[in-house]
Amino acid sequence: MRIIKRVTAGVVFAAACFITGCGFLEDSSSSEKNVFEATSSDSAACKVSSDDFLLISADLTRIPEVKEGKTAYLIAYNTGMESLSSENTGGAYLKNIPSLSAEVENEFQSCAGSDAYSGVQESNADFYIQQNCEIARKLQNLSLEQTVGMRSAEAGQGVSRTCTVGEKSAFYISYDEKTYQEVKFTLEASGENCNIWYYDDINYSYLDVSESSFDETFYILAEKFDSVFYAEQAVFGSYKIENKNGAFISTPEKIDILIFDIENDAVSSANGGGTYGFFRTIDIYTEQPVSILNQKESAGYRTNLAECFYIDAYFLKNSPEKIYETLVHEFQHLLGFINTTVNNGTAVYETWYTEMMSQLAEDILISYLGIEYEDSFLPGRMSCFNLYHNLGFYDWKSSVYAVYAGYGNAYLFGSYLAHSYGGIDFIRTIAQCGKINEAAVTFALKQTVNSDDFYTAFYKWGKSVLDGSLENEINEKVCEYDFTLHGINVWDYSYTVSRSSIESNYYIYTENYDTSKVIAGGRLFYGPLIFKNTDTNYFRASLGRGGFYITNIGTVKEGDYICANKENTSNSIRMFVYFK
Numbered sequence: 001m002r003i004i005k006r007v008t009a010g011v012v013f014a015a016a017c018f019i020t021g022c023g024f025l026e027d028s029s030s031s032e033k034n035v036f037e038a039t040s041s042d043s044a045a046c047k048v049s050s051d052d053f054l055l056i057s058a059d060l061t062r063i064p065e066v067k068e069g070k071t072a073y074l075i076a077y078n079t080g081m082e083s084l085s086s087e088n089t090g091g092a093y094l095k096n097i098p099s100l101s102a103e104v105e106n107e108f109q110s111c112a113g114s115d116a117y118s119g120v121q122e123s124n125a126d127f128y129i130q131q132n133c134e135i136a137r138k139l140q141n142l143s144l145e146q147t148v149g150m151r152s153a154e155a156g157q158g159v160s161r162t163c164t165v166g167e168k169s170a171f172y173i174s175y176d177e178k179t180y181q182e183v184k185f186t187l188e189a190s191g192e193n194c195n196i197w198y199y200d201d202i203n204y205s206y207l208d209v210s211e212s213s214f215d216e217t218f219y220i221l222a223e224k225f226d227s228v229f230y231a232e233q234a235v236f237g238s239y240k241i242e243n244k245n246g247a248f249i250s251t252p253e254k255i256d257i258l259i260f261d262i263e264n265d266a267v268s269s270a271n272g273g274g275t276y277g278f279f280r281t282i283d284i285y286t287e288q289p290v291s292i293l294n295q296k297e298s299a300g301y302r303t304n305l306a307e308c309f310y311i312d313a314y315f316l317k318n319s320p321e322k323i324y325e326t327l328v329h330e331f332q333h334l335l336g337f338i339n340t341t342v343n344n345g346t347a348v349y350e351t352w353y354t355e356m357m358s359q360l361a362e363d364i365l366i367s368y369l370g371i372e373y374e375d376s377f378l379p380g381r382m383s384c385f386n387l388y389h390n391l392g393f394y395d396w397k398s399s400v401y402a403v404y405a406g407y408g409n410a411y412l413f414g415s416y417l418a419h420s421y422g423g424i425d426f427i428r429t430i431a432q433c434g435k436i437n438e439a440a441v442t443f444a445l446k447q448t449v450n451s452d453d454f455y456t457a458f459y460k461w462g463k464s465v466l467d468g469s470l471e472n473e474i475n476e477k478v479c480e481y482d483f484t485l486h487g488i489n490v491w492d493y494s495y496t497v498s499r500s501s502i503e504s505n506y507y508i509y510t511e512n513y514d515t516s517k518v519i520a521g522g523r524l525f526y527g528p529l530i531f532k533n534t535d536t537n538y539f540r541a542s543l544g545r546g547g548f549y550i551t552n553i554g555t556v557k558e559g560d561y562i563c564a565n566k567e568n569t570s571n572s573i574r575m576f577v578y579f580k
Helices: 035-040 043-048 107-113 133-140 150-154 217-236 266-270 287-297 313-318 320-344 351-369 378-391 400-421 423-432 437-446 454-467 499-504 511-515
Strands: 002-004 015-019 053-056 060-062 071-078 092-096 168-173 181-190 194-198 255-260 274-279 308-312 474-478 481-485 494-498 517-519 522-526 530-532 537-541 548-555 560-564 573-579
Touching: 035 573, 043 053, 043 454, 043 573, 053 560, 071 454, 092 548, 133 287, 133 320, 168 255, 181 217, 181 255, 194 217, 217 255, 217 313, 217 320, 217 351, 217 423, 217 481, 255 313, 255 320, 274 313, 274 320, 308 313, 308 320, 313 320, 320 351, 320 423, 351 378, 351 400, 351 423, 351 437, 351 481, 378 400, 378 494, 378 522, 378 548, 400 423, 400 437, 400 454, 400 481, 423 437, 423 474, 423 481, 437 454, 454 548, 454 573, 494 499, 499 522, 511 522, 511 530, 530 537, 537 548
Parallel strands: 194 255, 255 308, 530 548
Antiparallel strands: 002 274, 015 537, 053 573, 060 560, 071 548, 071 573, 092 560, 168 181, 181 194, 274 308, 474 481, 494 522, 517 522
């Protein structure tokens, strides 16, 4: 799903400031490991620890003399199942202790005998807001006994609709994903691989989105989709359905693109918010499994028996290039669903995973649409990452900030993976391996010469925004198609912070504040938000599941040690210090 809302940044980092002091505190609970014990038994974290990326597993860690003069950055990750408030997310600072015995060493060296640890834990919580994943998951869970009888009766079922421009055909739509109605769409254009249908349901004449107002827009939309149809499949898999149990339709001749006022919100869309488009998994299912689900839940779901996308009429008229890009985004959602759940019988993908893949599709395919990177959705996603990287990419329900964080963090994580582990071919391996989520990433990583898995790669992610490893552009050919993965300099992307939030959330104690620009109502910040310790205070932030924060803890001097906070720190926190 592609959404956009007009949001003023408010409280995004629930930061906390603490007076420095090195504790050597005892664990208050004997029933579970404290943060350092858990860290020492985390094999993934131990594996990625190095001279320049030091895993912190003790209250006090000696810094080697060769690091003198380098800037030390604390990168703290939340690997647990729940979001954490700032008082539970660790924190560290430099303390000069020249008289302390040189025998005090960093305890991470004891990690060699650590237990296997899965890193970021998977959750069974149903927090998805995209692509009707909840409905698809329910359908996927229907027993084989309920669908086996459909094999002879419904295998290959689909709707044969007219393909004569100007004629009408019925489709089901919903403005709220709860109630459905059948309406007549008019076929406005027919491309080689798609049909463009329009339903004029906007009654505000001043918005001027009547059928006649679109001129050549419908034909151009068909041409744009045709331009990426085969190239996108070369990387993300085929759109063809292997109907193995009768629960799914047969492969349609063309993909249907339905244009109407999504969410019935054209007026608010004109004021800056709304949904550009989406893909509904339920449309690929045949009538019988949908009917069974309706009986079980007393629901009224409907399937259009088609591979189709839903596109907002207002945005097509006023932001057509954004709609072209949205089609690439939604096409990946469809391809990903077909090549996993439909054809391989896997579970339904998680939101972070499919949004990561769809945004990578945008990145490597916008050149086919004639769209420059800076004119695409992606710079906005970078700004979201810069501001919200502490929220992670697993939570898509708790707030509008979580949604924006999800998009930004999922995109940058995917771009980091591709830049670090194999470019376009790495993306293709993830997309076509038949797996989903963390397992798909690990599978692709194991095909490289690198020994990483999802969790070790995840821990390395935070330092990628500091070491410049995302900046190189990658050009590759897959089959006969040329693709470009764009280089990213995270410091090019800005975000606005309100004056009140600056005052209440410690934004003045960030590296970014010194280079920010005063604007009406606040300041314009650039780059990933990085806190900066003072001589008397250290800083940490609240963390969503899979999120991380970065704090500049100072320039290393002779006799410096890293003092890490254990008090009230969750044992799901992993702290690294990166020396730059």
